[in-house]
Amino acid sequence: MKTESRLEKVLASGQFAVTAECGPPKGSDANVLHEKGKHLLNRVDAVNVTDNQTAIVRMSSVAASTILKGLGHEPILQMVTRDRNRIALQSDLFGAYALGIRNVLCLTGDHHSFGNQKQAVGVFDLDSIQLLRTVRDMRDDGKIIGGEDIQVPPKMFIGAAENPFADPVSWRVVRLAKKVAAGADFIQTQCIFNVDRFAEFMKQAHDMGLTEKVYVLAGITPLKGVAMAKYMANKVAGMEIPDELINRMAGVPKEKQADEGIKIAVETIQMVREIPGVAGIHLMAIEWEHKVPEILEAAGLDKRPAI
Amino acid sequence: MIVAELKEIREIRNLIDRYAKILVVGCDSCVAECAAGGHRETMLLAAALKLSYKNDNLNPVITEACLDRQCVDDFIEGIAHQVPEHDAILSLGCGAGVQALARVYADKPILPALNTLFIGETEMRGIWQENCLGCGQCKLGHFGAVCPVTRCSKKLMNGPCGGSKGGKCEVNPEIRCGWDMIVRRLDALGELDRLSEYVPPVDWSTSHSGGPRLIVREDQKP
Known part of the structure; x- marks a missing residue:
């Protein structure tokens, strides 16, 4: 084991892992995390704590991860390079580890023009791949950027995101390879609605030997209704939802659409489980955490391994 | 080259309304290429300001001049004879031009007429792209x-x-x-x-x- 991460232990044991997402509140109310978190507690192996996602100001991911850890969760600290330079990122990594956080997901982040602080400076001092390398060099070499030694280096289980559906298509697996080479231990993918394209991506990754080196968790998002499907297809960066899925959602009465969305999510989980190299799923039930138990039960994934 | 755009007349008026004699100075280099501050744009801005003041029954002195380069002293000296008789200079240079004029004419208020945006290229007439x-x-x-x-x-x-x-x-x-x-x-x-x-x-x-x-x-x- 490289780290004390529970998620690493689950993945290394070869068991199919489940992670979920918990977005911190727009404010300082720790109870929100308690409420959202109770639907996930002991039902998933680790919880991603988002970092001001879509550039909307929220409680810091370090603070929210710490609170969730105190409630018994295994947090995956998401860190974007959009808002902090290398001084702040490295400092927060020290702090997060000291607070007991053992997993980090290295991201660049959505551009701030999407959020509620459009006039902000976009920092982007590092990119996500440089952040991966930084976290790995801290753990494996005990050094910060520039080569200075660290007393008690943070030893994080290191994650990265990858979007199999973005362009240029030929570049996606090359980028995955770069992330693995830079230090990614696990990958959480963008929400998968086009399983064929994801399977093709995984085949390329497998052929390049990448699935031997990195655990890939397939991103799953249940659609709440046809409106959400259309919104995500049109407005969310890097999302691909095939028309046939949107039509399938539109084909059922409004009050049944949520059930249909969950059905699609469960079917998608079952399909991606069959794809070689898929080590688990990452369930992003956006503001729908209370549906996670139902989805996992339907998918036969509600029993988490004891570690 | 440096690419810039003309500010709104209202904003320029807010900067210069307090002066009675204004020297409007263009720059016939980068900002001429991007059709923001060259000889032609300087004439147009002076005319627009005169009209704007006329509509308010005001009649400040507005004189036009244009330098080949506003960011090089040898050229900046080309308006030295006109500067003393004006209260302020309205520059159609980029940010570098405005600040160079302020360094050379240290006792005159220098106001910008442009928003300087980026280093870029003319991709085609009417399209400028930032690329450095x-x-x-x-x-x-x-x-x-x-x-x-x-x-x-x-x-x-x-x-x-x-x-x-x-x-x-x-x-x-x-x-x-x-x-x-x-x-x-x-x-x-x-x-x-x-x-x-x-x-x-x-x-x-x-x-x-x-x-x-x-x-x-x-x-x-x-």
Whole structure:
């Protein structure tokens, strides 16, 4: 084991892992995390704590991860390079580890023009791949950027995101390879609605030997209704939802659409489980955490391994 | 070249209303090429200001002049004879021009008529594209002569983000994805291998992050 991460232990044991997402509140109310978190507690192996996602100001991911850890969760600290330079990122990594956080997901982040602080400076001092390398060099070499030694280096289980559906298509697996080479231990993918394209991506990754080196968790998002499907297809960066899925959602009465969305999510989980190299799923039930138990039960994934 | 745009007349009026005699000074270099502050635009702005004041029953003195370059002393001296008889100078130069005039004519208020935007090129008449941020360590040789610092909205050094779609940037469909351009160009040149290597964190100390930059060259001094 490289780290004390529970998620690493689950993945290394070869068991199919489940992670979920918990977005911190727009404010300082720790109870929100308690409420959202109770639907996930002991039902998933680790919880991603988002970092001001879509550039909307929220409680810091370090603070929210710490609170969730105190409630018994295994947090995956998401860190974007959009808002902090290398001084702040490295400092927060020290702090997060000291607070007991053992997993980090290295991201660049959505551009701030999407959020509620459009006039902000976009920092982007590092990119996500440089952040991966930084976290790995801290753990494996005990050094910060520039080569200075660290007393008690943070030893994080290191994650990265990858979007199999973005362009240029030929570049996606090359980028995955770069992330693995830079230090990614696990990958959480963008929400998968086009399983064929994801399977093709995984085949390329497998052929390049990448699935031997990195655990890939397939991103799953249940659609709440046809409106959400259309919104995500049109407005969310890097999302691909095939028309046939949107039509399938539109084909059922409004009050049944949520059930249909969950059905699609469960079917998608079952399909991606069959794809070689898929080590688990990452369930992003956006503001729908209370549906996670139902989805996992339907998918036969509600029993988490004891570690 | 430096690309700029004319400010709104209302904003310019707010800057100059307090003066009775205004010298409007264009710059016939970069800002002429981008049709913002050259000889022609200087005449048009002076005429627009006169009309605007006339509508308010005001009649300040507005004199036009245009320098070949507002950022070089030898040229700036070309208006030396006109400066004393005016209360203020309204500059259609870029930010460098405005500040150079202020250094040379230290006792005159110098006001900007333009918003200076970027270093860029004229892609075609009426279209100007930003393509250099002056980072101080040109990386174009690694990226097929497409600058990731400038053309990628997130300054990514190691490939396109997940928001690249159909060659467009997630920020705005009007923006071409710089990384899409880099990948396509290197692919066409048969040099995609340049992109497989990890690019370490950029040294921003040569950019504006290191403070305002200054070049001193003894061999060029008089």
